[in-house]
Amino acid sequence: MIRKTIAASAVAIAALVSGCSVGSTTAAPASSAPSASSAAMPKSEPVSLDIPSIDAHSSLVPLGLNPDNSVQVPPVSTPLQAGWYENGPTPGEVGPAVVLGHVDGNKHKGIFYRLKEMKPGDDVDIARRDGSTAHFEVTKVDQVPKDVFPSDAVYGDTSDPQLRLITCGGAFDRAEHSYVDNIIVYAHLVNGSH
Template structure:
């Protein structure tokens, strides 16, 4: 299986670094579309819904998180993801938009690897950092097999290249039909550092060669310290 983001328009090649991020991410969310985690036996069949224009609409954020306006980290690539509650201890690879206009997936031959969308914010920056991982591969269970088991209050730690460990607290874990995926809620800019962990879920549709749902863990930055 492989993780892909459908795209009607291409999102920016790199994340905005200063003023204007909110507007650009609203536009980018249109291009990102629905996260699709593909089954190991083949690519997803058919297209996926695209987010309608949102320029005139106010952004819709994820679940409410405690105010952390004073806790914002500078940009730094993530190195390792740790979620002790579900046994995750995995290195990162970068994900970018491929020639198809979709977000490339983490390599399917490595079951213990997570991908970070390098065109977005890094974990700990203001905004919603996007991390995707396989639920299974051709060889068996993969890194995000138990993602749906997380609960509000679960801890997520990300070690960054700058030596900081960004600690997140899960606000909610929800499953969404791929036919009605809430693009704006998942991808919209946020006023504080947040995290989205995404994989596939639901039943497997053998005809479409795809899972019927996506699992999304919404989390907020809770603390940061040197490793």
């Protein structure tokens, strides 16, 4: 399970798009209901992401923490690149694995440009270094103001393997050079295969 210290340090995710960040306020408890998912998978680095419903396909790069304890993001100059938070569980392990991507960048659509269109029941497949695939099913899609980002729900401990997909959304605040909201997709593991 993800340790609370990691959860606390990951509250302030750095800009997903120039100036777009996740707010630092914690509030909502983990709200994804326990699922009848398959057994947890062993630790294995994720290598690629496939979301057929929104035509999103990307390799995955590891993302750590910046010196200010914000989570690193892929370069905005490569907006179609997604990344996974390497200090948390790998996709398929017990706990919330976190994948981040840009909504746009460098005047182009980003990997998660259509993330807000996802719906419960949509599939997310993550290929892993060990040759297995973690198959997730979406349970919830939220759009939340970044100043009330639900860090407990996103990073808090879970009793089963879960996944979070995060990008920016809502209106673009030109004065702040950032989007005002975050789109968060919650999913649970339905099966892992080789």
